[in-house]
Amino acid sequence: MSADQTKKLEKKRRIIESAFELFKSKNIYNTAVDDIVKAAGIARGTFYLYFKDKSDLIEQLVFYKSGESMKEMMLLAAKRAADAQDLESYARIFIDALIDAMVGQKELLTVLNKNMSACLRSFPSFGDPEAVELYHSITGRLLDHGYTQEGLDRAAYVVFELISAVSYDAITYEKPFGIEEIRPVLVTAALSVLRGCAAA
Amino acid sequence: MSADQTKKLEKKRRIIESAFELFKSKNIYNTAVDDIVKAAGIARGTFYLYFKDKSDLIEQLVFYKSGESMKEMMLLAAKRAADAQDLESYARIFIDALIDAMVGQKELLTVLNKNMSACLRSFPSFGDPEAVELYHSITGRLLDHGYTQEGLDRAAYVVFELISAVSYDAITYEKPFGIEEIRPVLVTAALSVLRGCAAA
């Protein structure tokens, strides 16, 4: 990648970061392109040199940010689950860590408004080679325990949706249940799903 | 309720229905108050007699519509599951019916954009006495099978979130899996959750 291209990408990222901060505090529909360029320290017109239009920015931001966060979450969870003895406790620790990670991403959730799935939609290819590798190293351990790769992908997807949907409400609204109140149910549920899918 | 009040409520509902039709075809943010009043056959100012502003309408619409659809879904599912012999098949048929109902509500899902939970947030009180009764008659059958009422509420909530989250992506994007592709996994998963939560 040429120096020029690196510079361009960097600026693009700067715009995305500025937009993200504003989206967090004001929500997408109340953030004007004007606010974004001011925050990024560039001119109005410059914005359109990097993004086709506002929705182009949003699309890229959501994709970039949700991918980024998914990777972070998997990374954190994998680290915590690394020393688990048996499969059962591996999964339990992993799922628990995933929920913790969601709690830590509260702001992102608000912006994405349950659109975490913007990323999940490309599941399990993600769009970031590192993330894919991470995913495989995590799920690999389950493969030889009665799962096919395909079955595993679906189970993992369902588990992820389950966790993110329930966590979203619990974290942002604390209704009908707060996160700590629903966490044990959620962990049990996620494990049940994994087990149930293996049998299938 | 006086005749006047009934009339007012009816008109409010008419506005909500008009808005809903437009939201389905054009999405919320591309629908102007102007479009809504034209569709409802009322004057611009009249709108503001019934709703504080546009966001007030959206809030009420989402709540009303998601509640309404939840009831419909429960109704349909209950009917289909009525003759089930054992608990296992009762649950299976019920869950399957729930997914079918989601498919039938594709349009609603698009509008609510995963905000079905606007209704779920008041779970299991819903806000409509009929719905509550329905909910209790449905879940009652499980009560004597090792669930406490509280545990049942949480399990049911988690199952509902699971089904609606996964179905939403499957139905609206068909990515990463289409609804028929993911349905067996989803049913298994939901049943596992129920079973897993009972044990707990």
Add this chain to the structure above:
Amino acid sequence: MSADQTKKLEKKRRIIESAFELFKSKNIYNTAVDDIVKAAGIARGTFYLYFKDKSDLIEQLVFYKSGESMKEMMLLAAKRAADAQDLESYARIFIDALIDAMVGQKELLTVLNKNMSACLRSFPSFGDPEAVELYHSITGRLLDHGYTQEGLDRAAYVVFELISAVSYDAITYEKPFGIEEIRPVLVTAALSVLRGCAAA
């Protein structure tokens, strides 16, 4: 006046008073007819049974209120000046009292926005027989000191404009001079005007 008419007048006054309170706190242009009828406890349509339109109300209010206040001011000033020995001190006390009265009418001034003259325009007939009588009893004392009635009217008018204009700025903005700062100059000035006009 019939009982019916009295009732009507009373309601009219109630509307005017309600409007006046709102005008004081929100200014005329930010007060809607709607606010007024709510405050007066009547229906929207009823308003139009008593006033042709909004500007009709304003006109009547300004006239009624400024006349009322002018009378109050003259009454207060006359009382204070009653025991004055010589003409000089009579005028001085009177003018001073007038300024005090203006200070006490701060709210009215804000509403009328220097339109106190709405009343002054009918000077010295006012529109209220009692006020006219009051005016004559006050100025009478000067008549035999070199003034013609006409000259006196003009002088009084000019003095009144002088006091109300200067007081208005002093009271509402305290710029460029506060009321106590400018008061001595104002009294001197008013007296000079009276004296100067007598000579003429």
Add this chain to the structure above:
Amino acid sequence: MSADQTKKLEKKRRIIESAFELFKSKNIYNTAVDDIVKAAGIARGTFYLYFKDKSDLIEQLVFYKSGESMKEMMLLAAKRAADAQDLESYARIFIDALIDAMVGQKELLTVLNKNMSACLRSFPSFGDPEAVELYHSITGRLLDHGYTQEGLDRAAYVVFELISAVSYDAITYEKPFGIEEIRPVLVTAALSVLRGCAAA
């Protein structure tokens, strides 16, 4: 000042002038921003590039216009009074000219609705160095005749308020006295004020 800034200021002035013309013919509250931009030959949005909102324009217009007119009035009066022999006739000619100038500014008066004081409030600093200089050259002649600078400022202010308040009613309503009818009284009154304040 850069060329860019000059250009911007020029456009701002153009908008103000267009608004002023409309305010004169239709009054402030019946002039829409839309009318102003049409008259100024700019786009709707451009207006908001130069003024925060409509009231911002009004504020700036009143200040700018009243300052401008004050300068013109002083200029005219000074020229006419230049050759006066004694102080008495200097003041008399000056005051008379001031009244003439007010008559010539009838339109402005209507727009400003007695808000000439928007400018007077910054008296005697005005906000325009040229005006200040003018003011000092005019009043200078009185300084050595028993006035302190401070006393002079107050006297001048009071005289100005007197003249503008009385003239306003006389010119715009011709009630209770027309301008020519009240002029001699007004001149005498103003002179009396000046004399009376000198003595003090």
Add this chain to the structure above:
DNA sequence: TATGAATGAGTTTTCATTCAT
């Protein structure tokens, strides 16, 4: 007389996007 739902013209304001520099 009294009501208050309905009206819709009219206003202000926003904001994504373009384009000359």
Add this chain to the structure above:
DNA sequence: TATGAATGAAAACTCATTCAT
């Protein structure tokens, strides 16, 4: 590449007034 003034369509919302009851 970068700028930022200019645009104007489009949006939300207000409010004086009417009129059927």
